[in-house]
Amino acid sequence: MTDSELLQRYLTAGAEADFAALVERHLPLVYGAALRQLGNPALAQEVTQNVFITLARRAIWLTGHPSLAGWLYRTAVHLAQHQVRAEQRRRRREQIALELGTTMKVDDSLFSKIAPVLDEILLELGAADREALLLRFFADKSMREIGAALGVREDAAQKRVAKALDALTERFRRRGFHIAGAAATALALQQASAGAVPAGLGALATQAALGSGAAASLGGLAMPITKLMTLTKLQSIALCVAVAALPLGYEWNALNRARQAHESMQAQLQSFGGETLARENNQIRAERQLAELQSQLAQPPPTQPPASNPAVIRPPENLYLWDENSPYVRVPRQLMAQVRFAPYATRLTRDGKIERYQLPPLAGDGTPQPALEAALGLSADEAERLRQICQAAFAQFNNLAADHSELKSEPLGSNTTMKLKTTAFPDEGSQFREQFQQQIAGLLGPERADAFWQQAAPVFTGLLNDFGKYPRELQLIRNEQAGSLELLNSYHDGTSIGTLDQQRNGLALPPALQAYADTWAREMAAQSTQQPRQQP
Numbered sequence: 001m002t003d004s005e006l007l008q009r010y011l012t013a014g015a016e017a018d019f020a021a022l023v024e025r026h027l028p029l030v031y032g033a034a035l036r037q038l039g040n041p042a043l044a045q046e047v048t049q050n051v052f053i054t055l056a057r058r059a060i061w062l063t064g065h066p067s068l069a070g071w072l073y074r075t076a077v078h079l080a081q082h083q084v085r086a087e088q089r090r091r092r093r094e095q096i097a098l099e100l101g102t103t104m105k106v107d108d109s110l111f112s113k114i115a116p117v118l119d120e121i122l123l124e125l126g127a128a129d130r131e132a133l134l135l136r137f138f139a140d141k142s143m144r145e146i147g148a149a150l151g152v153r154e155d156a157a158q159k160r161v162a163k164a165l166d167a168l169t170e171r172f173r174r175r176g177f178h179i180a181g182a183a184a185t186a187l188a189l190q191q192a193s194a195g196a197v198p199a200g201l202g203a204l205a206t207q208a209a210l211g212s213g214a215a216a217s218l219g220g221l222a223m224p225i226t227k228l229m230t231l232t233k234l235q236s237i238a239l240c241v242a243v244a245a246l247p248l249g250y251e252w253n254a255l256n257r258a259r260q261a262h263e264s265m266q267a268q269l270q271s272f273g274g275e276t277l278a279r280e281n282n283q284i285r286a287e288r289q290l291a292e293l294q295s296q297l298a299q300p301p302p303t304q305p306p307a308s309n310p311a312v313i314r315p316p317e318n319l320y321l322w323d324e325n326s327p328y329v330r331v332p333r334q335l336m337a338q339v340r341f342a343p344y345a346t347r348l349t350r351d352g353k354i355e356r357y358q359l360p361p362l363a364g365d366g367t368p369q370p371a372l373e374a375a376l377g378l379s380a381d382e383a384e385r386l387r388q389i390c391q392a393a394f395a396q397f398n399n400l401a402a403d404h405s406e407l408k409s410e411p412l413g414s415n416t417t418m419k420l421k422t423t424a425f426p427d428e429g430s431q432f433r434e435q436f437q438q439q440i441a442g443l444l445g446p447e448r449a450d451a452f453w454q455q456a457a458p459v460f461t462g463l464l465n466d467f468g469k470y471p472r473e474l475q476l477i478r479n480e481q482a483g484s485l486e487l488l489n490s491y492h493d494g495t496s497i498g499t500l501d502q503q504r505n506g507l508a509l510p511p512a513l514q515a516y517a518d519t520w521a522r523e524m525a526a527q528s529t530q531q532p533r534q535q536p
Contacts, residue, residue: 002148003065003149006018006019006021007059007062007063010022010059022055023205026068029069029076030048030052032192033077033138036115036118036192037076037083037119044080047083048076051075051205053209054079055072056209066150067131069131070131073122073138077122121175122134125168128164132150133161133164133165135150146160165185267525269348269354273347281369285370289380341369341374342361342371343358344358345358345359361458362390362456362463364394366390366391375451377448389440397432397468400428401425401464401465402510402511404422404423406420406422407419410475415479416477419473419476420475420513421472422471423471424468426468429467430469432467432468433467437449437453440453470491472489472490474490474509475490476509476516478520478524480524484524485499485520485524486498486499487499487509
């Protein structure tokens with residue numbers, strides 16, 4: 001069996017005989033390397049035992065090596081060198097000026113010359129070359145056995161040994177040694193491996209390694225770790241990808257659930273905001289009507305003044321008074337142009353924060369806000385007539401603007417867009433404005449008409465484009481990536497872009513674009529609810 005098979009049987013089945021076979025197989029190699037480094041048989045035996053103890057402790061990480069000769073040789077040399085340095089430090093501390101003795105025979109042969117640097121130069125070789133030389137000369141393996149250990153054919157093993165001998169010979173020559181050829185180097189390696197191993201050292205090393213309890217300390221982890229160590233590169237990559245995908249999948253599901261919850265809360269907030277605003281308007285109208293009825297009931301019935309008393313002055317019919325029961329406070333008339341009489345609403349921004357903004361004094365269809373009606377002191381009949389006039393005027397202007405507009409689809413990157421381009425029609429718009437002002441003044445009188453026009457002027461400028469005075473382009477953008485509708489405004493004095501809600505502040509689009517906005521909003525809402533189920 002190969003070294004890898006013996007090591008796996010030792011780890012998985014606790015077969016001490018297999019570990020002992022590994023020790024006997026590589027004992028001459030390990031002991032010879034330690035003896036050459038230390039020159040002391042006793043210290044060499046100690047290093048040999050430490051090498052096999054290290055093998056037992058790291059066995060689980062070495063099961064992928066078909067041959068352990070290279071690893072054992074490198075470990076033996078390193079431990080021996082560490083032992084030499086430790087001995088030198090001890091001798092220096094004790095200040096004993098004694099020279100190290102040696103048990104090796106000193107003569108004029110090639111081996112005696114290269115022995116001091118043999119192990120150092122062997123470690124300079126590549127791992128494959130060093131493994132081949134160790135198996136051939138120190139483990140006394142045949143070319144067939146070397147090929148089986150390295151996983152190559154016999155002729156390939158022979159070529160690898162010859163190549164390694166040439167490389168080793170060249171390195172010796174660089175150090176200044178005069179070597180005739182690779183055959184001389186092979187003879188020197190045979191002399192280096194000819195040292196006799198002390199009797200009983202194998203059993204002693206095996207007992208020390210098994211007594212360290214290295215493999216037993218792994219318990220039930222030996223088998224799964226051994227299997228992991230023997231996985232192929234492709235299997236290892238697949239295992240790593242599978243393990244890495246677990247937290248990513250969990251995070252993706254958590255993010256998806258959070259996105260769904262956020263969209264649901266946003267829809268609920270918008271629905272609640274619209275319902276709350278409608279209820280507030282209805283409540284304000286009902287309270288105002290109730291206050292007017294109570295005020296009328298509290299007043300005494302009118303009496304006809306006697307004809308003989310000409311000093312009695314009747315109040316003018318167009319006089320309007322502030323209702324004392326109104327939920328709004330009074331403001332000076334000079335502040336009417338500085339205060340916007342409209343309620344506030346809330347919306348969610350892209351970063352999830354709640355933003356508070358004020359609605360226009362007039363709704364998208366021209367209906368005045370209840371606060372503006374209360375500020376003008378309108379009666380219930382006046383308020384109703386004002387709503388009818390404004391709604392009819394807005395509908396008429398939309399029809400007039402539609403006659404001067406062109407709607408078409410234009411590409412904008414990967415997004416779907418609809419552009420509404422309206423040319424200027426100042427003459428028709430000016431005539432429409434004069435008629436509208438006359439209707440307002442006939443209902444409210446000059447003073448209240450001026451106050452109404454001051455409040456509604458921003459709406460007329462933005463929504464009605466100052467009654468068609470300037471050309472205008474509105475481009476509705478369906479941003480699939482952001483999942484939102486955006487509006488690009490191009491006026492005579494600049495351009496702005498943003499989400500539809502932020503650009504309009506509650507005002508409706510022209511009817512041609514509003515139809516697309518409503519359809520796209522429903523489609524995107526449906527896609528956002530179906531998208532998580534379509535993910536793999």
